[in-house]
Amino acid sequence: MTRHLGRTLLPALLSATVLLGAPAHAERVVTEDLSGDAEAWVAEQEFQFVPAPQEASVDVVRTVASFGERRLRVRVHFRDLEVRARHSVSLLVRTPRSSFLAAAERRSARATTTRFQRRGIGPAPCGGLRADHDGRADVVTVSVPARCIGDPRWVRLGATVTATPRTDPDNPSTVFYFADDAHGDTFDDEALALGPRIHRG
Template sequence: MHKIIGAALALATTVCLTAGTISSAHAEKVVHRDARGDVLKVHWNDSEDDALTPAPNAQDSDIIRTVVDHRHDNLFVTMVFRDLRGSSALQAFGIAVLTDDNLRRDVFVSRDRRTGAQGEKEMTTRAGTTVKCPRLAIRIDYTAKAVRFRVPRSCLGNPRWVRVGAASIRIVNSTETFYLDDAILTGKYRDAGPAYGARVHRG
């Protein structure tokens, strides 16, 4: 399961949070609003081009807002969805973080019937190696239709700034067919790897 999710996130998480920045004494925050109804149904084929079909009715994969909040001790990222339900399908919600020291970490939570409503969380390197981060916290809030990440800055090397991307994936019946939404791109994704957004400095 991890290899499927990791590969799909690498394929899907091409985001660029270039919205305006809000500064305060405690944090620097970036808020991005994503287009509604821009989910893609993807048939993943290693030997041919991926088959893409718009899936505007896939509400529980549709990211409508992403908030990146870089504080003194933690990086908080919130993904808000058009809808969010605890179905039996395999779902994964992930962020990609790049730091000022060129450190890359992928953080995601995956859930299905086996894992329960809150799923299983993990942090990995770009190559997919698991990284221990004891205070990492991810909560799926079905009432608020949001997934909330808290990443201790110590697990990121205490960066001065970060660049963040986000994506959602839902696999229904096949490991080759899934629904995905990129947090900023509309109706497309890049398979060359994540495109990070504006720097968000520590508050």
């Protein structure tokens, strides 16, 4: 699948900004994503994507991140974070030495659960990893302790969102999956788009 990068990515690097309790000197990076660029596929035709602009629950419009001395904090803003059978935000955290995956998943109205792993190796311990789905604010927040990612000087972020609907009224036997890449206008989990460097402050 051909990727189209850059034209929907609008980074704003703002220093001396407080974000979710981060130190005042932590760098804050905002990336904007094209509204209405969610895509869909069905289980029988996996990864044959079609546009799904109506699916607001996975449609990322903005990602806000800051990297303080103790934590990397990421807020993923959606057009309309509706309840779904399954809703998952996956972060790729690339450091100068390695890459990590942190995921926040919610099933229906249950509490958000988290997963963490070192990319290419598998699950890794990460005490203090936190995440939350806030439907009223249309935001999913993920907070990763800096020690879990090796206390690097900087990181780059990729973010993808996937979800399934509660039911398909037209065809209950067909399960639709929806997805969006927070830094690109097409979805490809094998070629995830990355935002700019976020320096530790």
